[in-house]
Each structure stands twice: as structure tokens, then as C-alpha cells.
Amino acid sequence: MAAKMAASMVEQGEDAFRKLFKFYKRRNPPPDFSEVIDFSKKLGNETVYTAELNHGSVSDEAAFRAGLQPVKEWRAFGLQGYPGFIFISNPFLPGSQRYWVKQCLKTYTQKPNVCNLDMHMSPAETENIWEKSVGSIRKKGQREPRTLLEKLRWVTLGYHYNWDTKNYSPDHCTPFPEDLHSLSYKIAAACGFPSFKAEAGILNYYRSDSSLGIHVDESELDHTPPLVSFSFGQTAVFLLGGTKRQDAPTAMFMRSGDIMVMSGSSRLLYHAVPCIVPAHAGHPLPSCLDQRVGKDEPDADDVRTVCEKDWEVCSAYLKTSRINMTVRQVLGPGQTFPVTHSHAVPATEGSASGYEEETQTAKKRKSESGYDLD
Ligand SMILES: O=C(O)CCC(=O)C(=O)O
Numbered sequence: 001m002a003a004k005m006a007a008s009m010v011e012q013g014e015d016a017f018r019k020l021f022k023f024y025k026r027r028n029p030p031p032d033f034s035e036v037i038d039f040s041k042k043l044g045n046e047t048v049y050t051a052e053l054n055h056g057s058v059s060d061e062a063a064f065r066a067g068l069q070p071v072k073e074w075r076a077f078g079l080q081g082y083p084g085f086i087f088i089s090n091p092f093l094p095g096s097q098r099y100w101v102k103q104c105l106k107t108y109t110q111k112p113n114v115c116n117l118d119m120h121m122s123p124a125e126t127e128n129i130w131e132k133s134v135g136s137i138r139k140k141g142q143r144e145p146r147t148l149l150e151k152l153r154w155v156t157l158g159y160h161y162n163w164d165t166k167n168y169s170p171d172h173c174t175p176f177p178e179d180l181h182s183l184s185y186k187i188a189a190a191c192g193f194p195s196f197k198a199e200a201g202i203l204n205y206y207r208s209d210s211s212l213g214i215h216v217d218e219s220e221l222d223h224t225p226p227l228v229s230f231s232f233g234q235t236a237v238f239l240l241g242g243t244k245r246q247d248a249p250t251a252m253f254m255r256s257g258d259i260m261v262m263s264g265s266s267r268l269l270y271h272a273v274p275c276i277v278p279a280h281a282g283h284p285l286p287s288c289l290d291q292r293v294g295k296d297e298p299d300a301d302d303v304r305t306v307c308e309k310d311w312e313v314c315s316a317y318l319k320t321s322r323i324n325m326t327v328r329q330v331l332g333p334g335q336t337f338p339v340t341h342s343h344a345v346p347a348t349e350g351s352a353s354g355y356e357e358e359t360q361t362a363k364k365r366k367s368e369s370g371y372d373l374d
């Protein structure tokens with residue numbers, strides 16, 4: 001019944017994206033997820049096809065060092081009607097997602113990276129977010145005040161995205177993490193982009209009631225390189241739309257370990273995350289996160305084990321959260337930022353930015369919470 005409703009809303013055409021976004025965002029009663037593509041299952045769906053990857057571009061050893069299975073083992077898919085869109089269903093080795101989760105919570109939250117808490121707190125207050133939160137997360141009682149980790153909504157890396165002007169600046173750039181560059185580079189190479197350079201990253205931290213508004217990622221100066229997106233923790237519904245904001249989107253689950261590559265004509269498509277899917281009672285964490293790195297792996301150091309003490313905090317956090325990392329190349333080969341004058345009005349002011357019209361207050365809130373990530 002509800003699935004029929006989803007279909008008929010799309011047929012009406014008029015702002016089909018907004019309607020489906022609301023449909024999946026609804027909580028009571030919960031939406032019918034039966035039309036959502038699930039790449040983790042055997043697919044008999046005519047809109048999904050197997051994507052060919054470049055097996056020779058990443059050696060098995062290089063994949064192993066990033067905590068990935070050999071490329072020939074990856075389950076990668078394309079979607080009919082979305083050329084350049086590639087969905088890789090959890091290619092991580094058992095246990096190795098833990099490393100990336102720990103990086104997002106413990107390492108990438110450190111200075112000089114920037115986070116939403118910096119918008120209204122002093123640098124001293126937002127230093128060591130992990131250390132300031134772990135005690136309370138470990139012994140979480142109902143009435144404890146929310147920790148900084150629980151208030152975290154976004155972190156930016158490399159060229160720091162400016163949520164107000166909606167652009168990047170050469171004046172606000174810090175070193176991009178080497179390990180994440182290496183991981184993203186391998187994914188991009190396997191998808192046919194061997195010269196990908198990770199220059200900017202936006203990490204989004206979702207609580208169980210968070211959503212991410214309809215938008216296009218167009219602030220990067222060159223749109224030829226792909227956008228590489230990684231998900232960890234709770235499952236989300238991801239909506240992939242068209243080149244127009246109203247175009248009806250396709251809904252798919254993004255589960256822990258899944259990777260999405262938006263390239264070619266899919267690079268500039270509208271997309272959104274309307275909801276985090278409630279976890280199954282009794283199984284608060286996806287089973288792939290329960291796995292530890294196999295003891296008989298030849299070189300355990302390289303697959304980056306996370307100590308049990310750290311994992312205890314990460315797993316408590318992830319029981320009600322999802323983390324997404326999107327990695328972007330900002331400049332094309334040899335490209336530089338255009339020269340701007342300090343008195344000039346920012347180029348994006350008043351332009352079609354891909355985001356909804358905002359009031360000043362909403363804008364302020366967005367700079368604190370990301371792309372309408374509430
Ligand atoms: O959380 C996601 O899956 C999407 C994130 C996203 O679209 C973005 O950061 O631009």
C-alpha cells in the first residue's frame with residue numbers, strides 16, 4: 001500500500017524528489033522500505049547491472065594494506081539511467097572498517113581539521129573531542145549531558161568547505177590525511193580514475209533522527225574527477241535524483257562499508273539522505289562491524305587493528321549513528337583558484353547553488369549543522 005503510494009507520487013511528477021524525501025523521512029508510522037534497492041541482497045532488479053572495474057589498477061597487496069578485498073572480489077553495480085554512478089557493496093576486509101570509524105571519531109576530529117563545534121566554541125573547547133567524550137560514552141547513563149562526540153555533525157578536511165559562501169578557498173587548506181587519500185585513490189583507480197587526488201573531505205555524522213537535504217555537490221572547480229563516498233555504522237536511505245531538483249529519485253540502502261562513486265554525468269545529480277533506518281531490535285550494530293581482523297592475516301599491522309578500548313567507544317557511538325565520508329578533488333590537473341578580490345561579492349551569493357533558498361537564520365544554522373543535517 002505504502003509502496004504504491006511511493007510509486008504514484010512519483011508518477012505525478014511535481015517535485016517528486018521532495019515528496020519521496022518526506023515519504024522516507026516520516027517516522028510514524030514508519031515508511032515502507034520495499035521499493036528501496038538493496039545491493040547487499042541478490043539482485044533480480046532490471047535497473048541494476050554489474051559494473052566492470054579495472055582489476056589491474058590496484059594490486060591485491062595494495063588493496064590489503066587499505067583494508068580492502070582484492071578488486072576482483074568486489075561486488076560493484078551500476079544503475080540503468082545513471083551513467084557514471086558506481087555502487088560498491090562493502091569491499092572491506094573483515095574487521096578493517098573499524099579503523100576508518102576510529103579515524104573519523106578519534107583522529108580526523110583533531111585540529112587543524114574543522115568541525116561544526118568550532119562555529120560557536122573556542123579552539124581550546126573543541127580540542128581533543130575524543131578524550132573529552134570517551135569517559136561518558138563508555139558509562140553512558142540516560143541523563144548524562146550529550147558529549148562533544150554526540151554533538152558532532154560535520155568535519156572538513158583538506159580544502160575546508162565554507163558552508164556560508166559554499167565554496168573552497170586556497171587560504172583555508174590544511175593537509176589532507178594521507179591514509180584517506182590512499183584509500184580514496186584506490187577506489188577511484190579501480191573505477192577508472194587513476195589520477196584522482198583527494199583534496200577535500202566532508203565527514204557527516206548522523207544520529208538516528210538525522211537527515212541530509214536535497215543538494216548537488218558543485219563547489220569543486222573541476223567536475224571531471226569523481227566524488228567518492230564511504231558509509232559506516234547504521235544504514236541510511238540514499239536518494240539519487242536527476243539534473244533537475246524535482247526529478248524523481250531512485251532510493252537505495254547505504255550500509256556499513258558501502259562505497260559510492262559519482263562520476264561522469266552522475267557527478268552533478270541531486271541527492272539526499274532522508275533517513276537513517278532503525279536498527280533491528282537485538283542487533284544494534286551491523287554484523288560486519290562485529291568482525292575483528294582475522295588472526296591468521298599475514299600482516300596484521302597493515303590492516304590497522306583498533307584496540308578494544310577504542311572500539312568499545314566507537315561501537316557504543318555507532319549503535320545510534322552513521323558516519324559518511326565524501327572525498328573530493330577540487331581542482332583539475334594544473335588548475336588554480338581564480339583570483340578574487342577581498343571586496344568582491346562571493347561568486348555563489350544569490351546564484352543557483354543547489355540548496356534551497358535560505359533565510360539568514362536558516363543559513364546560520366546550516367553553517368553549524370552542515371547541509372541541513374539536523
Ligand atoms: O551521507 C551521505 O551518504 C551523503 C553525503 C553527501 O551527499 C555529501 O556530503 O555531500
Ligand SMILES: [Fe+2]
Nearest residue numbers: 215216217271
Ligand atoms: Fe552530497
